[in-house]
Amino acid sequence: xxxxxxxxxxxLGPWSPLFAADDLFEFYQEEATVQTGSHQPQRQGExxxxxxxxxxxEIKDSGAQTIWDALRTVPGVDVISTRTGQGxxxxxxxxxxxxxxxxxxLDGKTVLNGYYDYLTWESLPITLxxxxxxxxxxxxxxxxxxxxxxxxxxxxxTKTPQQLNxxxxxxxxxxxxxxxxxxxxxKQTDHWGYKFGGGWDSTNRFEDASELAAQSGKFxxxxxxxxxxxxxxxxxxxxxxxxxxxxxxxxxxAIDKGLESFARVDGRLEDTQFRAYWNHGRTTPEQFNPLAxxxxxxxxxxxxxxxxxxxxxxxxPWCNSVVLGGNVRENTSSSSTFPPGLVKEDLWALxxxxxxxxxxxxxxxxxxxxxxxxxxxxxxxxRGSLNYAPVPDQVFRASGGTSFRYPTLLENYVNVNxxxxxxxxxxxxxxxATQQLGNKSLSPEKIESAEIAHSGQFGxxxxxxxxxxxxxxxxxDSGPATIVPSLPPVFTTQETFINxxxxxxxxxxxxxxLRLFSWLSSxxxxxxxxLRDDPGPQIVSQQxxxxxxxxxxxxxxxxxxxxxxxxxxxxxxxxxxxxSTSENQLAPVSAYWLLxxxxxxxxxxxxxxxxxxxxxxxxxxxxHYEILPSEGPYLPGEGGEIxxxxxxxxxxxKFR
Numbered sequence: 056x057x058x059x060x061x062x063x064x065x066x067l068g069p070w071s072p073l074f075a076a077d078d079l080f081e082f083y084q085e086e087a088t089v090q091t092g093s094h095q096p097q098r099q100g101e102x103x104x105x106x107x108x109x110x111x112x113e114i115k116d117s118g119a120q121t122i123w124d125a126l127r128t129v130p131g132v133d134v135i136s137t138r139t140g141q142g143x144x145x146x147x148x149x150x151x152x153x154x155x156x157x158x159x160x161l162d163g164k165t166v167l168n169g170y171y172d173y174l175t176w177e178s179l180p181i182t183l184x185x186x187x188x189x190x191x192x193x194x195x196x197x198x199x200x201x202x203x204x205x206x207x208x209x210x211x212x213t214k215t216p217q218q219l220n221x222x223x224x225x226x227x228x229x230x231x232x233x234x235x236x237x238x239x240x241x242k243q244t245d246h247w248g249y250k251f252g253g254g255w256d257s258t259n260r261f262e263d264a265s266e267l268a269a270q271s272g273k274f275x276x277x278x279x280x281x282x283x284x285x286x287x288x289x290x291x292x293x294x295x296x297x298x299x300x301x302x303x304x305x306x307x308x309a310i311d312k313g314l315e316s317f318a319r320v321d322g323r324l325e326d327t328q329f330r331a332y333w334n335h336g337r338t339t340p341e342q343f344n345p346l347a348x349x350x351x352x353x354x355x356x357x358x359x360x361x362x363x364x365x366x367x368x369x370x371x372p373w374c375n376s377v378v379l380g381g382n383v384r385e386n387t388s389s390s391s392t393f394p395p396g397l398v399k400e401d402l403w404a405l406x407x408x409x410x411x412x413x414x415x416x417x418x419x420x421x422x423x424x425x426x427x428x429x430x431x432x433x434x435x436x437x438r439g440s441l442n443y444a445p446v447p448d449q450v451f452r453a454s455g456g457t458s459f460r461y462p463t464l465l466e467n468y469v470n471v472n473x474x475x476x477x478x479x480x481x482x483x484x485x486x487x488a489t490q491q492l493g494n495k496s497l498s499p500e501k502i503e504s505a506e507i508a509h510s511g512q513f514g515x516x517x518x519x520x521x522x523x524x525x526x527x528x529x530x531x532d533s534g535p536a537t538i539v540p541s542l543p544p545v546f547t548t549q550e551t552f553i554n555x556x557x558x559x560x561x562x563x564x565x566x567x568x569l570r571l572f573s574w575l576s577s578x579x580x581x582x583x584x585x586l587r588d589d590p591g592p593q594i595v596s597q598q599x600x601x602x603x604x605x606x607x608x609x610x611x612x613x614x615x616x617x618x619x620x621x622x623x624x625x626x627x628x629x630x631x632x633x634x635s636t637s638e639n640q641l642a643p644v645s646a647y648w649l650l651x652x653x654x655x656x657x658x659x660x661x662x663x664x665x666x667x668x669x670x671x672x673x674x675x676x677x678x679h680y681e682i683l684p685s686e687g688p689y690l691p692g693e694g695g696e697i698x699x700x701x702x703x704x705x706x707x708x709k710f711r
């Protein structure tokens with residue numbers, strides 16, 4: 056193996072004259088230290104799991120107007136635009152509307168709501184210019200993060216005051232009444248630093264450009280004190296007022312209006328680190344499908360999460376770096392879909408991690424976490440990873456572990472009646488009523504996974520190859536309806552959440568980045584995933600595309616920058632319910648592709664600091680669906696919206 060790797064390096068060696076020394080150094084520096092996937096930051100290629108990084112420059116060059124669109128080119132990641140202003144992001148399959156099997160973090164803090172463990176992207180209190188990078192961990196990670204890290208983790212990491220060292224002012228406008236204005240500013244002195252950011256955005260729908268899709272106003276701020284060495288403390292907070300149309304799955308769509316906020320403190324003294332935060336949200340879903348939810352009054356959802364975590368870093372003999380810690384959390388919620396009063400769950404966890412440098416070329420990472428939930432047994436989540444680096448910049452890895460998802464507050468406590476008119480005029484029952492009930496006896500969803508991977512650097516070429524296998528047990532879903540004896544004119548049924556079947560999956564990703572010249576780079580990746588329901592009909596598994604591919608070019612020269620990316624996603628099948636017969640059906644969503652373009656120019660001289668850009672999403676206006684659309688009032692599908700072209704222009708100004 057050493058000889059093969061050495062030969063490849065020698066073959067690629069002649070590429071080096073294409074680069075100036077600074078350019079080559081910059082390219083090697085792209086393998087940054089990552090924070091996600093371990094309690095101890097490590098080089099990306101040496102992390103105990105597959106971690107991809109999307110940098111701020113890549114987000115800007117992609118022309119993405121949303122965070123989920125910025126993740127489309129990451130191998131192994133499934134991105135679905137369910138509506139113009141809402142997307143779903145899954146990792147290595149398990150796609151679904153209102154996905155809650157991917158943990159989404161903001162600087163290491165969960166941003167999933169406390170009701171259904173789901174994210175409305177418009178509720179994030181940050182703008183795209185706040186983001187330093189997005190780290191995507193693929194595969195189970197409950198050994199580090201606990202519940203919901205079942206298929207992976209998306210950690211959105213914002214810029215520090217030192218990184219900002221000034222301000223960025225930006226305004227975007229374009230088709231479908233798209234507008235986006237933002238301001239980010241920050242500075243760091245020897246000890247004190249600050250940053251604040253905010254913005255307002257709005258866009259109309261692809262299917263009807265006269266109708267609002269989403270809008271939000273947001274603000275965040277941070278104050279930080281830097282002490283000696285690694286010691287620091289910081290206080291931060293943010294708030295978002297948002298409105299977004301989203302799918303509700305088999306019952307159509309809704310307008311989600313709400314207010315989200317958070318407050319947070321972080322600190323470190325020598326080898327002890329502390330973090331505590333409070334997440335609060337209140338949303339009011341409106342405009343449900345009137346046939347599906349005609350009997351429900353306007354609903355509301357209030358939720359709060361209180362979380363505190365303590366970590367202790369310890370250096371032990373024989374090259375062992377250990378982290379010990381504990382976490383406590385309380386989730387509370389009140390809702391028109393719950394019984395009267397406040398429902399809550401108290402959670403706690405203990406965790407440990409050891410990074411052991413066995414020898415110069417071998418590293419063992421071992422971690423485990425014990426989690427407690429009031430209605431389920433204790434959950435222990437182990438994970439192990441063995442890394443082997445035979446030569447510099449070449450790492451082989453074998454890893455495995457388990458992860459889990461607790462039942463949500465909705466799945467434990469919901470109690471609501473759904474009412475629809477009966478489409479059969481000959482029936483004495485003119486109204487159909489379904490009572491949905493929660494279930495406190497649900498078992499957590501649990502996944503067992505194994506992975507082998509290689510990451511390498513061959514001169515101007517970076518590669519990553521990974522293969523995985525997992526099995527997820529105790530899937531939680533709505534169970535079959537049972538008939539409740541009733542007299543005309545109301546026909547009544549009852550549903551509750553149950554543990555259904557299992558899913559087995561195999562797959563992998565292959566990715567490459569190549570710097571052709573100092574001003575031109577390219578990338579390509581391919582993902583394969585095969586999911587099988589066991590037992591039961593092929594429903595959940597077919598929602599995940601079998602094949603995906605991405606290619607792109609990026610250019611940067613003499614003030615100009617640009618990119619052209621192409622994404623292709625294989626066909627899928629999605630469940631739908633015929634409300635007139637209550638029968639479950641499967642319907643196809645065709646394969647689709649996207650071509651996206653960005654062109655920008657950074658001015659110089661007296662106009663230095665200004666930059667203008669043109670972005671075209673879906674350049675060739677390939678109209679398509681990414682999730683099953685509605686086919687009529689009694690066939691709501693999954694609430695999918697047709698995706699069309701959007702052209703926007705941006706003017707920004709950096710000041711110091």
